[in-house]
Amino acid sequence: MAETFEPTLAAARARIAAVRPAAYARTRNALDGAVSGLSPYLTHGLVTLADVLAGVVAHHPLSVQHKFVYELGWRAYFRHVWQHRGAAILRSLHAGPLPESAYASELPRDIRDARTGVPVVDQAVRMLYATGMLHNHARMWLASYVVHVRQVHWRAGADWLYGHLLDGDLASNHLSWQWVAGTGSSKPYLFNAANVARYAPAAWHSPGSVIDTSYEALDAMSRQPRLQWQMPVPGASSVEPGLLGAPPAAMGAVAPNAAAVAGREVWLVHPWRLGELPAGLPPEVRVVGLFVAHFHRAWPWSERRWRFVGSRMAELAAELWHGEAADIATALKAARSVRSITEPHLAPWLPGWADCEAAPALFPPVDQRCDSFSKWWRRATRGLDSAADLLAVNEVPAW
Incomplete structure (x- = not known):
């Protein structure tokens, strides 16, 4: 039976309470290992990295170098790279094993149909379509096959995977593909x-x-340009779910409405910050959920993800808006004030509409750009011994 992800704070907190760090460190690489299943909740901001670590440390004191803390660091590191590189994360950060022109620009049909005849690849694609989720190891295998065996450009694979993931995050997803491809790491990842x-x-x-x-043979294969090939095996194809560039009608999103916010204080909720509303937010503040049409046309989602986000957003907001950036800006001009929380997915628009608070952080800021995780990790954890020390840096409250 497929694992379910309820879009609620209770479900997120239950997963935090269920984390067993020792088992995680020992078994995390196995597809049936003791992983947390928290990524959809982190991506959509129902909980933060700090919430997760505080909840775990309340029952399991950890060294700052524990593998669980280390893996939380990867998500923060990818955001660090995005902060410094911006839209450049959507292009190869440096040369990979082959020239860019050696890679195909489209994902072959047999991969999308789960008919490559390579069981690990076909099983991963079927699981992705059925659940919207994949274990991180399966994502790495799939990406490595796409880029190094089939010689398809990492960006084609990353865009496709992002669309079907429940936890799709542009930094984590696309930079992970670059790490596998060797355009964001020192060597290609092979399996x-x-x-x-x-x-x-x-x-x-x-x-x-x-x-x-x-x-050795796989490494040689990854460095030798060759003709593209596909040999779909006989049998039924897996039907690739369609992606939607706008909210399903059932979500009830409406066009931006100046009358609804005229003269009022407004708090904007967006898909990447679906946690609790700020403490002490006055009841007269109008809470509006926001979907920016330009973003979702460029980066469509599965219906499963729309339902996940829409369900939680409807619990927080008086109404949900979906519209063009210019129409949102015009409507919000009628408000007395507008506030929100900063988010790089919405960086081209949100700062122009609202006074944005910084998103809660777990790791101390590393101002100098780090082009490797190890360099960033050393700087982010310098002088810290325990996970409790890390939480104290940003005064994260205890659970």
Whole structure:
């Protein structure tokens, strides 16, 4: 049975309470390992990294170097890169194993249909379509196959995966693909059938397939340009779910409405900050949920993700707006004041509409751009011994 993700604070907090750091550190690479399942809640801001760590540390004191804390750091690091690089994260940060022109610009149909004949790839695609989620190891395998075995440009794969993920985050997703591709890391990430057999269930094992070879052979394959190929295996295709560039009608989103906010204080809720409203927010403040049409046309979502976000947003906001940036700006001019929380997904628009508070942080700021996680990690954790020390940096309240 597919794992379910309820778009509620209670569900997020239950997952935090269920984290077992020792089991996580020991088993996280296995597809059936003790992972947290918190990524949809983190992506959409129902909880923050600080909330997660505070909740875990309340029951499990940890070193700042514990693997669970370290993995939280990757999400913060990808945001650090986005802050410094901006839209450049959507382009190769540096050269990979092959020239850009050697890679195909479109994802082959047999991959999208889960008919490559490589079980680990086809199982990953089926799981993605069925649940909107994939274990991180499965994402890495899928990306490595797409880029290094099939020689498809990482951006084609990253855009496709983002659209189907419940937890899709442009920084985490696209920079992870670059890490695998070798355009955001020092070398390409490769995997073989033995690696799959170690960490995945039997149905994913891929003996006798193109990945059933040595790492040396895979490395040579990743560096040798060749003709694109696809050999879809016989049988039924997996039907790729459609993506929507606007909220489903059932969500009840309306056009920006100046009359609804005229002369009032407004708090804007957006898809990446769906946690509790600010403490002490006066009841007369108008809470408006916001979907920017330009963003969602460029980055459409699955219906599953729209339902997840829309359900939670409807609990917070008096009404949901979906419209063009210019129409939103015009409507908000009628308000007495507008506030929100900053968000890089909305960086082209939100600062022009609202006074934005900084998003809550777990790690101390690292002002100098770091082009490797290890360099950023050393600076972000310098002088800290325990996870409690890390929480104290930004005065995160105890759970």
